[in-house]
Amino acid sequence: MIQVRLAASRRRPRRRSGRDAAILAALTAGSIALAACGSGGETTEAAEEITTLRIDVLSEPSTLDPLSLNDTPAQRVYRMVYDSLFDWNEQTTEVEPQLADALPEVSADGLTYTVPLRDDVTWHSGETFTADDVLFTFEQVRDTDNSSVWASAVSAVADVAKTDDQTVTFTLNNPYTYFPEKLAMVPIVSAAAGYQPNDNLSRDMVGTGPFSFENWQAGEQIRLVRNETYYGGAPALEAIEFHVVPEDTTRVANLRNGTSHIAPELAPALLDLVRDSGQQAEVAAGNVTRVYLYPNMQDGRPTADAEVRQAIAWAVDRKAIIDTVYDGAARSASTYLSYGSRYHVEELGDFYGDGGDTTQAQSHLDEATTAPAEPLNFVVNNLPALVDAAAIIQQSLAAAGIQVEIEPMDFGAMVPRLLDQEYDLLLTTAPVSVTAGFAPDYPAIGLHSESVPNWNRFTDPQMDELLTAAQRAPAGDESAAAWRAVQEYDLVTLGQIQLVSAQYTEGFSKDLTGYTPSNLAWLHNVPTIGTD
Structure with a gap:
């Protein structure tokens, strides 16, 4: 068993990023109260019937192929179909x-x-x-x-x-x-429609679900319409439109003035602005997203050295990311098996504490055989929260003696870089509920050497054995022991470097009466809007 050494917590006043501060200033410069709102943000008029639901998303999918990709932008759409x-x-x-x-x-x-x-x-x-x-x-x-x-x-x-x-x-x-x-994870596709990977279903969809595909205007919107013959009963909504709105300023304004109805992954610092305007906003505590780094595992890369990975894990100031980027709606993370998951061990999941421990980081660098001599190429999924987090990571690593050069990239451009191993570190997110559902074995997806979505080619025979044993162990004490062993070895090998577990935040219209944001990341509850 590894020895658990928790870093000392270094609490500091909560700070807002420059991006969030600018958004707050822009949105509060005008009148916050809407005509339909009374004091305290309570609506004084009856809820408006919504027939076409508009969802403002940060980015569009790179593909709609339901067998090819399980990222959030894609699943958010194809799980409706x-x-x-x-x-x-x-x-x-x-x-x-x-x-x-x-x-x-x-x-x-x-x-x-x-x-x-x-x-x-x-x-x-x-x-x-x-x-x-x-x-x-x-x-x-x-x-x-x-x-x-x-x-x-x-x-x-x-x-x-x-x-x-x-x-x-x-x-x-x-x-x-x-x-x-x-x-429950695998979407069923039509034999009559046929299948060619990332081809015939990448820009079209033929499903059995509550909504059918109508069109995709690239860079603008995807429109789905009600399946009138759905076996579960036709949805109350006539249509769903996913609009690409990468600016949080616009997403909040659209929500406040009623142009849109749902804003997924809204910056936590902006939730009160949504509420103050009479709309609704929630933190879905059970919907956890892993914020993590892919280290390049190719021979000769500095990040293929486990001591370098340990140095990075110790160096990152997780508390600054939690306070500055997520406004407190997150917690430090160290293991792939995340907080809130079955068989997660808290003392292991918080192994690196709040991070920012340059002494520990430098001690591991001293043991490295391939310590970075040149700045590392640091690819970042170009989402506002991740770009802000990347700046904190860059500062943290510099304090420990590791230089990185940040390269923000849209998701569609980032995926080929990930698959072709053209990076040293890559920062992205993965909602636990997308890959896990209610089972704890999702670490096998990213860490088992034979798993297709093991995108950075992490290979360790002992980890393979531990994951296989845990997947086969009967529920209860045997599973608890098997998954503890996985978490312990994860902290030794760091096939991925976990940073924080962020809680899902969503703004939504006051007119969505009875609606609750889902604990599953693909807006699981949307098809039930308007139904009893």
Whole structure:
């Protein structure tokens, strides 16, 4: 077991970034109160009926292919169009049937899952949904030539067979405690539509979900319309429009004046401005996003040296990021298995404390065999919060003797750099709920050597063994011990360098009565807006 050495907490007054300060000044220069608001921000008029829901997002997807990518911009759209065999119930935190007609029947040895399918589902193109579509989907996911982002989720599957048009049987190579949760992750695609990776479904969608695809105006908006024949009942909303609005100033103004209805990932410092105008804003504490660094693991790169990675992990001033960037709506993070996840160990998850420990960082640099001699190329996903965080990271590393040059990039341009390993450090985010649902085994997606989304090619046989054992361990004490071992070794190897766990923040219209931001990052509750 590793020795846990917690860095001393260094509390400081909360600061706002220059970007947030400018936004606050711009928005408070004019009248904050809207005509429809009374004192205290309470509305004095009845809620307006919303038929077309406008969502102002920071960036558009790079692809709509539901088998290719699981980043938030893409899932936020395609999860409205595609269904899976199962769905997550946010109240019970259990899976429940979606395209399946009931929970799976599991054999005594835990190797066979028999899934009955609904017989009242049609594709948006008019064809009938059958077991053939399920078989086709999992064939595409399991085909290594397709490099599906969901391949690791179903790596335990040995065979998928059709019993009849309404029954599918999955046979596993080994017991897998979290297999039903994995079936809730994989979107089912149409066999009739066919599939070519990042081709026919990258700019079009044919699903079975509550909304169907209408059009995508690149750089501007994506429009979905109501599926009138949805098997779960047609949604109350007639349409959903995702508008690309990268400026927080505009997103807040649009929300305040009623132009838009939802602003995901709103800067926490701006929530009170939304509330003061009579609109609504919440911090979804259960919707946690990992803010982390990919270190380049190629031989010869300084970041391939574990001692350099340790130095970086100790050097970063996490508290400054929490206070300045997230206005307190975050906490320090050290392990891939994040705070709030099942089997997360708090003393390990807070191993580096608030960070900013230059003494510890320099001691690890002294042990490094490939300490950085030149400034590191530091690629940053060009989102306002991450650019602000990158500046803090740059200052922190400089204090420890590591120089970096920041290169902000839009997500679409950043992905090829990540895949081609053209960086030293890369800063991005990943909502835990996107990859995890309610299962704790998402670290295998990023750390197992055979996982497709192990984007920085981290390879460690011992980590592979620990992850596999944890995925197979029965729920309870055995799983707790297995996942503790994963977290302990994660702190030794640092395949990814975790920085903070940020809580999801959202502004939304006062007219969305009964609406609650989801703990799942793809606006899971939006299709229910306007329904009883």
